[in-house]
Amino acid sequence: MSNEIQLTIDGKSIVAKLGQTIVEAARDNNVYIPTLCDFKNLTPAGTCRVCSVKVDGRVVVACGTRVASGMVVENESAEMTDTRKAIIEMLFVEGNHMCPTCEKSGNCELQAIAYHYRITAPRFPFLFPKKSLESVHPLLMLEHNRCIQCRRCVRGIRTKDGKGVFAFKNRSNNIELIMDKSRADDIDDELAAAAANICPVGAIIKKGVGFSTPIGERTFDKQQIGESYGK
Amino acid sequence: MAEDLEKTIKKVILDTRVEREHLLEILWSVQRSERKIDHNAIKLISKLTGISTLDIEATASFYHFFTEEHAGDITIHLNDSGTSYLAGATEVENAFKRELGIKFGEVTQDQRFGLFFTSCIGMCDQEPAALINDVVFTNLTDSKIASIISQLKSGIAIEKIIGEGEGNNALELIKSEISNNIRNSGEVFFNDKYVKGEALKNALTKSGDEIIAEVKSSGLRGRGGAGFSAGLKWEFCKKNIGDHYVIANIDEGEPGTFKDRILLTQYPQQIFEGMTIAALAIGAERGIIYLRAEYKYLKNYLENCLEEMRKANLLGEKIQSSSFNFDISIKIGAGAYICGEESALIESAEGKRGEPRNRPPFPVEKGFLGNPTVVNNPETFAAVTSIFREGADWFAALGTKESTGTKLFSISGDCERPGVYEFQFGITVEEVLKEVGAKNTFAIQIGGPSGKLISQKFFSRKICFEDLPTGGALTIFDNHRDLLKMVKLYMDFFVEESCGFCIPCRAGNVLLQKTLTKILDKKGTKQDIELLQECSSVMKIASRCGLGLSSSNPVTSSFENFPEIYDNLLSKESFVSTFDMSQAVAESCKYVNRENTFNQEGSHE
Numbered sequence: 001m002s003n004e005i006q007l008t009i010d011g012k013s014i015v016a017k018l019g020q021t022i023v024e025a026a027r028d029n030n031v032y033i034p035t036l037c038d039f040k041n042l043t044p045a046g047t048c049r050v051c052s053v054k055v056d057g058r059v060v061v062a063c064g065t066r067v068a069s070g071m072v073v074e075n076e077s078a079e080m081t082d083t084r085k086a087i088i089e090m091l092f093v094e095g096n097h098m099c100p101t102c103e104k105s106g107n108c109e110l111q112a113i114a115y116h117y118r119i120t121a122p123r124f125p126f127l128f129p130k131k132s133l134e135s136v137h138p139l140l141m142l143e144h145n146r147c148i149q150c151r152r153c154v155r156g157i158r159t160k161d162g163k164g165v166f167a168f169k170n171r172s173n174n175i176e177l178i179m180d181k182s183r184a185d186d187i188d189d190e191l192a193a194a195a196a197n198i199c200p201v202g203a204i205i206k207k208g209v210g211f212s213t214p215i216g217e218r219t220f221d222k223q224q225i226g227e228s229y230g231k
Numbered sequence: 232m233a234e235d236l237e238k239t240i241k242k243v244i245l246d247t248r249v250e251r252e253h254l255l256e257i258l259w260s261v262q263r264s265e266r267k268i269d270h271n272a273i274k275l276i277s278k279l280t281g282i283s284t285l286d287i288e289a290t291a292s293f294y295h296f297f298t299e300e301h302a303g304d305i306t307i308h309l310n311d312s313g314t315s316y317l318a319g320a321t322e323v324e325n326a327f328k329r330e331l332g333i334k335f336g337e338v339t340q341d342q343r344f345g346l347f348f349t350s351c352i353g354m355c356d357q358e359p360a361a362l363i364n365d366v367v368f369t370n371l372t373d374s375k376i377a378s379i380i381s382q383l384k385s386g387i388a389i390e391k392i393i394g395e396g397e398g399n400n401a402l403e404l405i406k407s408e409i410s411n412n413i414r415n416s417g418e419v420f421f422n423d424k425y426v427k428g429e430a431l432k433n434a435l436t437k438s439g440d441e442i443i444a445e446v447k448s449s450g451l452r453g454r455g456g457a458g459f460s461a462g463l464k465w466e467f468c469k470k471n472i473g474d475h476y477v478i479a480n481i482d483e484g485e486p487g488t489f490k491d492r493i494l495l496t497q498y499p500q501q502i503f504e505g506m507t508i509a510a511l512a513i514g515a516e517r518g519i520i521y522l523r524a525e526y527k528y529l530k531n532y533l534e535n536c537l538e539e540m541r542k543a544n545l546l547g548e549k550i551q552s553s554s555f556n557f558d559i560s561i562k563i564g565a566g567a568y569i570c571g572e573e574s575a576l577i578e579s580a581e582g583k584r585g586e587p588r589n590r591p592p593f594p595v596e597k598g599f600l601g602n603p604t605v606v607n608n609p610e611t612f613a614a615v616t617s618i619f620r621e622g623a624d625w626f627a628a629l630g631t632k633e634s635t636g637t638k639l640f641s642i643s644g645d646c647e648r649p650g651v652y653e654f655q656f657g658i659t660v661e662e663v664l665k666e667v668g669a670k671n672t673f674a675i676q677i678g679g680p681s682g683k684l685i686s687q688k689f690f691s692r693k694i695c696f697e698d699l700p701t702g703g704a705l706t707i708f709d710n711h712r713d714l715l716k717m718v719k720l721y722m723d724f725f726v727e728e729s730c731g732f733c734i735p736c737r738a739g740n741v742l743l744q745k746t747l748t749k750i751l752d753k754k755g756t757k758q759d760i761e762l763l764q765e766c767s768s769v770m771k772i773a774s775r776c777g778l779g780l781s782s783s784n785p786v787t788s789s790f791e792n793f794p795e796i797y798d799n800l801l802s803k804e805s806f807v808s809t810f811d812m813s814q815a816v817a818e819s820c821k822y823v824n825r826e827n828t829f830n831q832e833g834s835h836e
Contacts, residue, residue, distance in 0.1 A: 046775055047734065047775075052773045059773060064589050083769060086769040087735065090738040149731070164286075169289050172729040174731070179285075180284065182274075
């Protein structure tokens with residue numbers, strides 16, 4: 001039995017491997033489905049909902065839904081695009097995102113996705129939550145104003161003995177990123193860089209290297225997010 | 232002090248063995264003895280259990296009843312839900328503040344009293360109600376609070392100040408001042424036909440598949456609200472391989488719902504027996520009662536009921552001399568509405584943050600500790616007991632075709648006889664209103680905040696899954712109530728209770744709450760209505776679990792059925808400034824010791 005199946009995304013027929021998620025299948029087939037909380041080799045979390053697609057009439061997250069034979073996926077329809085934009089706008093208004101002064105500007109996936117969708121101003125009012133900037137480690141800062149609670153750091157950053165470093169405390173709109181300070185010694189330069197890199201926004205900042213790549217020469221300055229797809 | 236704490240923790244560890252699933256129990260022991268769970272306590276728990284401090288902090292901070300700061304030797308939690316305000320919670324709130332000289336969210340300087348709000352505690356038929364160190368106080372008034380606080384201040388034990396309860400509430404093992412308010416009798420629950428063990432003995436003569444077939448033919452649907460076929464759920468679970476579990480979801484947290492409390496107080500054996508039948512059907516050896524922290528006053532009583540059932544050989548090893556082993560243990564929550572969602576409940580029962588899981592896999596495939604698990608409402612289990620006593624055909628003949636049997640209703644708000652009723656499915660809203668003595672009814676919140684706010688045009692509709700579905704909560708509002716204020720209170724509730732995992736729910740509830748506040752302040756415009764609608768629609772399609780998918784219902788259903796409550800408050804202007812100059816400079820005026828000379832409109836006086 002072949003483990004290849006067929007499905008359609010926005011009417012385009014694609015071939016996927018059984019067991020793949022919709023996001024993985026789309027990627028293999030050069031179809032862009034925007035994601036934020038999804039990250040290679042990590043278990044899907046489904047916190048950001050940015051990859052929401054319509055499958056057979058129901059809205060699901062593409063990062064957490066496995067492909068099935070004959071599946072009909074709606075990705076860039078007017079309705080799903082608008083829903084996705086609204087979700088991205090929610091991510092902006094629930095935090096305090098000041099792109100011009102952010103170390104991550106140009107490397108920030110949230111900013112890049114907002115550009116991708118040509119979002120100029122959110123439809124929702126800014127909530128202006130009171131959040132702090134926290135120095136948690138000789139090498140790291142947590143800028144809570146920018147955290148989108150995607151949990152990539154929670155899932156992806158582990159010490160050499162396999163222990164987690166990041167978690168979330170509290171709940172609802174008070175939810176906040178925390179770092180295990182008792183494991184400070186286990187965080188070396190390499191792990192600190194990995195933590196800053198896994199963060200899609202500028203919430204985990206490695207000290208001393210914020211502007212080592214000048215603005216204008218950063219990832220999304222050269223190529224828009226998702227641009228490499230569909231060519 | 233630290234040694235005492237170590238002893239306290241060790242005792243729990245010894246009682247329960249150190250397994251991750253007991254973390255909540257350990258945290259409770261610390262909160263109870265220290266009145267807080269601070270960083271030192273977390274470090275100690277970590278040292279004794281091997282669970283990382285990171286993990287413990289993440290878990291403890293998720294639950295409302297665990298506090299980082301000292302919560303007072305006597306911790307008062309006043310219910311601030313909608314029904315509480317209908318019954319006069321504002322007066323009660325002021326009385327507490329006056330008697331203690333502190334605001335809500337504060338602790339007295341000597342740390343004797345802490346004053347806090349909490350979400351619905353399941354006493355909607357006897358509000359205003361509060362928890363004082365886990366003891367429930369009902370029907371609070373200004374003078375009652377004055378008396379309670381003065382007695383507490385003079386050192387009288389909390390247990391000694393409560394009044395006498397009704398029914399089993401008066402038992403030594405419960406000793407609460409709560410009333411059952413069972414208002415009628417019924418075919419399935421509210422009668423004295425139950426004979427301990429009769430149903431189980433019937434079930435023991437059948438195979439697992441036969442039991443499931445019988446439950447399916449009775450047409451029994453889950454009583455939590457969603458109405459999924461109980462038999463089908465069991466069948467799915469049985470098919471999966473692993474150590475099967477049966478869990479009763481007693482995290483009854485939907486504001487306006489309290490019927491499980493009455494079942495637990497008067498008919499717990501019927502719940503336990505139903506769980507045992509489920510275990511027999513799917514091949515489980517372990518059952519769990521997940522009890523919300525607000526109902527902790529019932530724990531000793533329930534433990535005793537379980538012990539009696541063990542003595543009668545209805546639980547334990549070789550039940551009724553068969554080869555079937557099954558036992559039930561009780562786990563206590565710590566204040567989180569979301570744990571009523573079955574996968575969040577399982578996470579919490581495993582001693583973790585009560586965040587819903589991604590599905591699939593469903594709990595029937597991978598539930599408690601990764602094993603196939605049936606989670607049902609206690610009312611569902613109690614109905615199973617009746618089915619195995621009277622027969623599936625008897626049950627199927629009650630109610631309607633798609634919604635068989637009877638349903639327990641929690642009725643509160645503006646009516647003469649609030650309490651719990653047993654009605655057959657198919658009863659009309661009108662008939663219910665007549666039974667409960669509701670007059671001049673203007674609106675009903677059906678199914679709690681996550682249900683719908685319905686108007687008179689729905690009153691002839693039938694309550695059942697094929698027409699108006701509900702988990703059984705009806706909060707009644709007569710024509711002098713401010714409905715929009717109720718809607719806003721419901722949104723306050725969801726803002727407090729969202730787990731915060733996904734963005735539509737985490738930000739959406741806050742956006743709805745803020746916009747409603749703006750409209751109630753008469754600063755809303757047509758644009759704000761559009762905002763409410765857009766926000767709700769994103770939440771309804773893109774949220775991760777039932778909470779976010781339904782928490783905008785109070786807004787959307789009130790807008791659909793009562794547009795005038797919005798229209799009346801909207802400004803005729805297309806733009807109203809929400810910026811208030813006098814408010815903006817208030818803080819700096821305070822610091823520089825200057826009088827605030829801006830008026831509300833923002834111009835100098």
